[in-house]
Amino acid sequence: MxxxxxxxxxxxxxxxxxxxxxxxxxxxxxxxxxxANAYGHGIxxxxxGLRSADGFALLDxxxxxxxRALGWRGPLLLLExxxxxxxxxxCSRLSMWHVVHHEAQVDWLAAHKTQAPxxxxxxxxxxxxxxxxxxxxxxxxxxxxxALPQVDEISLMTHFSDADGPRGIxxxxxxxxxxTHDLPGERSLSNSAATLRHALRxxxxxxxxxxxxxxxxxxxGDIARWGLRxxxxxxxxxxxxxxxxxxxxxxxxxxxxxxEPLRIGIVACGYADGYPRHAGTGTPALVDGVxxxxxxxxxxxxxxxxxxxxxxxxxxxxxxxWGRGPHGSMLAIDEVxxxxxxxxxxxxxxxxxxxxxxxxxxxxx
Ligand SMILES: Cc1ncc(COP(=O)(O)O)c(C=O)c1O
Numbered sequence: 001m002x003x004x005x006x007x008x009x010x011x012x013x014x015x016x017x018x019x020x021x022x023x024x025x026x027x028x029x030x031x032x033x034x035x036a037n038a039y040g041h042g043i044x045x046x047x048x049g050l051r052s053a054d055g056f057a058l059l060d061x062x063x064x065x066x067x068r069a070l071g072w073r074g075p076l077l078l079l080e081x082x083x084x085x086x087x088x089x090x091c092s093r094l095s096m097w098h099v100v101h102h103e104a105q106v107d108w109l110a111a112h113k114t115q116a117p118x119x120x121x122x123x124x125x126x127x128x129x130x131x132x133x134x135x136x137x138x139x140x141x142x143x144x145x146x147a148l149p150q151v152d153e154i155s156l157m158t159h160f161s162d163a164d165g166p167r168g169i170x171x172x173x174x175x176x177x178x179x180t181h182d183l184p185g186e187r188s189l190s191n192s193a194a195t196l197r198h199a200l201r202x203x204x205x206x207x208x209x210x211x212x213x214x215x216x217x218x219x220x221g222d223i224a225r226w227g228l229r230x231x232x233x234x235x236x237x238x239x240x241x242x243x244x245x246x247x248x249x250x251x252x253x254x255x256x257x258x259x260e261p262l263r264i265g266i267v268a269c270g271y272a273d274g275y276p277r278h279a280g281t282g283t284p285a286l287v288d289g290v291x292x293x294x295x296x297x298x299x300x301x302x303x304x305x306x307x308x309x310x311x312x313x314x315x316x317x318x319x320x321x322w323g324r325g326p327h328g329s330m331l332a333i334d335e336v337x338x339x340x341x342x343x344x345x346x347x348x349x350x351x352x353x354x355x356x357x358x359x360x361x362x363x364x365x
Contacts, residue, residue, distance in 0.1 A: 084108075
């Protein structure tokens with residue numbers, strides 16, 4: 001029998017979450033952001049749940065090819081654009097739209113021989129200082145692209161640094177509006193946090209993390225508040241039970257000491273499965289659907305749980321590390337991430353290759 005750990009992708013949750021993005025931005029079309037192999041879910045596994053999207057946004061040309069191989073004929077957007085001139089040939093061949101965020105990408109387009117002109121998303125750096133033309137250079141880039149026979153439509157785009165937090169988006173919107181107010185073209189501004197928290201005029205929103213059922217602004221917002229459902233479950237089983245006496249310690253470094261007799265369960269899941277090693281004692285998990293917490297350090301292949309809230313638990317009991325548990329129970333990935341000092345994004349992207357994935361039955365999901 002294989003180790004009992006598995007990850008499950010829930011297509012109905014993906015579809016539900018995309019519908020929430022549409023509800024939050026009713027006038028916009030929705031990009032399902034599927035970079036990083038669909039935030040760790042797997043493009044092929046996530047595709048069915050996300051196929052109601054208006055398009056897929058991603059970075060990796062090979063991942064874009066996989067979407068075309070799945071039969072997707074609609075829009076694809078390369079969020080970082082082309083990395084070298086010959087990428088434009090693939091964009092032409094696969095009808096991919098691409099972001100243009102620096103001058104050399106305009107030069108490559110000007111030199112590109114294409115039958116069908118390209119649709120581009122011109123990106124402005126309004127304060128994130130990662131990618132994009134400065135507001136001062138943006139209009140010149142727009143004029144250059146507009147004059148190229150290789151380009152047929154130019155959309156306007158920016159990315160927010162603080163849509164999930166107190167600084168918000170007003171400072172970046174001011175910069176964007178000032179530089180674009182008289183330019184034609186569709187606009188793509190909002191990521192998940194902006195889609196849920198800020199009503200903006202968008203022609204295309206870019207729904208990443210919300211599609212996967214994680215709140216972009218945890219703990220201020222959570223999936224209950226935003227009406228999202230976990231699209232990934234990581235689950236395993238108890239493979240041993242230990243009865244501790246007061247003074248007994250648990251695991252490497254003896255970081256946990258029992259103050260009184262305590263039953264703990266050992267779970268087949270460790271950092272080599274992608275579970276965060278920095279998750280300290282008390283990180284939430286479910287045993288047979290009952291909420292409890294970890295004790296001691298996470299090791300490579302195992303972690304320990306306090307079984308006091310689940311006295312009936314025994315070897316073979318089901319453990320939910322995040323996502324859906326038995327009897328309608330649920331543990332948001334954001335809670336686990338927060339206890340480990342990270343974000344849901346990182347955990348879902350980090351599930352290790354040794355963990356087998358399966359896709360839940362959409363009807364029973
Ligand atoms: C340009 C761009 N748009 C949209 C997204 C999606 O962001 P989120 O997952 O927070 O919705 C990202 C992700 O980092 C991005 O880089």
